[in-house]
Amino acid sequence: xxxxxxxxxxxxxxxxxxxxxxxxxxxxxxxxxxxxxxxxxxxxxxxxxxxxxxxxxxxxxxxxxxxxxxxxxxxxxxxxxxxxxxxxxxxxxxxxxxxxxx
Amino acid sequence: xxxxxxxxxxxxxxxxxxxxxxxxxxxxxxxxxxxxxxxxxxxxxxxxxxxxxxxxxxxxxxxxxxxxxxxxxxxxxxxxxxxxxxxxxxxxxxxxxxxxxxxxxxxxxxxxxxxxxxxxxxxxxxxxxxxxxxxxxxxxxxx
Numbered sequence: 204x205x206x207x208x209x210x211x212x213x214x215x216x217x218x219x220x221x222x223x224x225x226x227x228x229x230x231x232x233x234x235x236x237x238x239x240x241x242x243x244x245x246x247x248x249x250x251x252x253x254x255x256x257x258x259x260x261x262x263x264x265x266x267x268x269x270x271x272x273x274x275x276x277x278x279x280x281x282x283x284x285x286x287x288x289x290x291x292x293x294x295x296x297x298x299x300x301x302x303x304x305x
Numbered sequence: 306x307x308x309x310x311x312x313x314x315x316x317x318x319x320x321x322x323x324x325x326x327x328x329x330x331x332x333x334x335x336x337x338x339x340x341x342x343x344x345x346x347x348x349x350x351x352x353x354x355x356x357x358x359x360x361x362x363x364x365x366x367x368x369x370x371x372x373x374x375x376x377x378x379x380x381x382x383x384x385x386x387x388x389x390x391x392x393x394x395x396x397x398x399x400x401x402x403x404x405x406x407x408x409x410x411x412x413x414x415x416x417x418x419x420x421x422x423x424x425x426x427x428x429x430x431x432x433x434x435x436x437x438x439x440x441x442x443x444x445x446x447x448x
Contacts, residue, residue: 207440210437211436211437211438212436212437212438212439212440213432213435213436213439213440214439214440214442215432215439215440215441215442216442216444217419217441217442217443217444218443218444218445218446219446220446220447222420222421222422222423222424223422224446224447225422226422226423228447229422237421237422237427237432238421238422239417239419239420239421239427240419240420240421240422241417241419245417246415246417246419247443249415249417250407250408250414250415250441250443251404251406251407251408252404252406252407252443253402253406254401254402254445255402257401257402257445258445258446264445264446265443265444265445265446266401266402266404266443266445267401267443267444267445268404268407268442268443269440269441269442269443270408270414270440270441270443271438271439271440271441272414272429272433272438272439272440272441273437273438274433274434274436274437274438276413276414276416276429276430276433277411277412277413277414278408278409278410278411278412278413278414279410279438280410281404281407281408281409281410283404283407284401285399285401285403285404286398286399286401287398287399287400287401287445288333288339288340288394288398289339289340289398290336292336296440300438300440303437303438
């Protein structure tokens with residue numbers, strides 16, 4: 204995580220979980236970066252990564268995805284896995300960050 | 306002659322159970338063992354091997370070893386558990402919508418205001434102001 208902070212990049216996790224649930228997760232896993240709660244999946248929908256009825260009892264949730272957004276607010280890199288088990292490796296995200304200068 | 310308890314059958318089955326249940330709490334924590342669950346496949350192989358040796362000796366040498374029935378049942382169960390594991394990995398993990406509707410590089414990132422774990426409203430504009438870039442990680446959550 205410090206490799207991201209050294210590059211001036213913040214990592215932000217977003218899900219439909221409530222702040223209390225995310226807090227539990229952060230405590231148990233020792234995560235220190237911001238976790239944001241999108242209970243109605245509004246932002247998730249805007250980014251086009253909604254998984255309709257993907258959660259328990261038909262709840263709309265997010266599909267796994269990573270977006271790199273530059274300081275001007277433009278999306279510069281996107282990673283969309285096709286398997287919930289496989290997420291972007293930190294190396295891949297760092298490589299995308301190092302290409303940002305251009 | 307006294308017949309021995311066929312320990313290999315039970316040891317093998319135990320390893321198969323471990324192979325099945327260890328994936329989520331242990332091996333998903335490391336990308337190397339998560340993306341392709343080779344550690345669990347190896348455990349299944351080890352458990353299956355032990356079980357196979359146990360069953361073989363129960364049938365070859367029934368005067369010394371027990372476990373013809375238990376071994377057969379556990380062997381069938383192990384095959385089913387392995388099948389369940391493989392199907393879970395190859396099928397259930399991929400039951401997510403395609404990413405074709407997702408925003409693409411070059412498009413503006415929609416601004417947002419969301420609550421953090423302390424219940425405080427956090428605006429994306431504030432996050433961007435203080436950083437060179439942000440990585441938004443959308444995840445399924447634990448609901």
